[in-house]
Amino acid sequence: MSEKSMAEKMGLTYHWEGDYLIPDLVAPEQPEEDLTKYGRMHMKWLKEHHNCLYQAYIGNGTIKERCIEVQHRAEDMATRIEESMMKAEGVTEELKAEDQMEWVRRMNSIRNRVDEVVMQEVVYCL
Numbered sequence: 177m178s179e180k181s182m183a184e185k186m187g188l189t190y191h192w193e194g195d196y197l198i199p200d201l202v203a204p205e206q207p208e209e210d211l212t213k214y215g216r217m218h219m220k221w222l223k224e225h226h227n228c229l230y231q232a233y234i235g236n237g238t239i240k241e242r243c244i245e246v247q248h249r250a251e252d253m254a255t256r257i258e259e260s261m262m263k264a265e266g267v268t269e270e271l272k273a274e275d276q277m278e279w280v281r282r283m284n285s286i287r288n289r290v291d292e293v294v295m296q297e298v299v300y301c302l
Contacts, residue, residue, distance in 0.1 A: 204237035215247035250298040261286045
């Protein structure tokens with residue numbers, strides 16, 4: 177009795193194309209959801225600062241799933257912090273109606289600070 181090859185043990189199958197034996201490989205299903213700012217930034221950060229981990233995620237087909245998970249956590253955190261800061265700093269719909277430019281200035285300030293926190297706490301972490 178002959179011993180099975182490593183490929184057969186792993187369940188790999190092949191097919192002939194002309195003179196070549198080609199493995200029957202199928203890429204894993206990818207989530208349909210698009211990556212937004214936080215997901216794309218996490219992917220870029222992984223690629224630049226943790227390339228081995230990035231390559232492992234690419235290899236097992238889970239990079240997009242991982243980035244979407246980070247994206248959801250980041251967006252949830254950003255929403256919670258933004259609402260809290262708006263309440264603490266008195267940025268309301270009344271202010272928006274009275275002085276739109278002041279409201280925009282304050283909201284830009286809040287969003288910039290929220291982004292800094294979210295980047296450090298969620299996006300740029302493993």
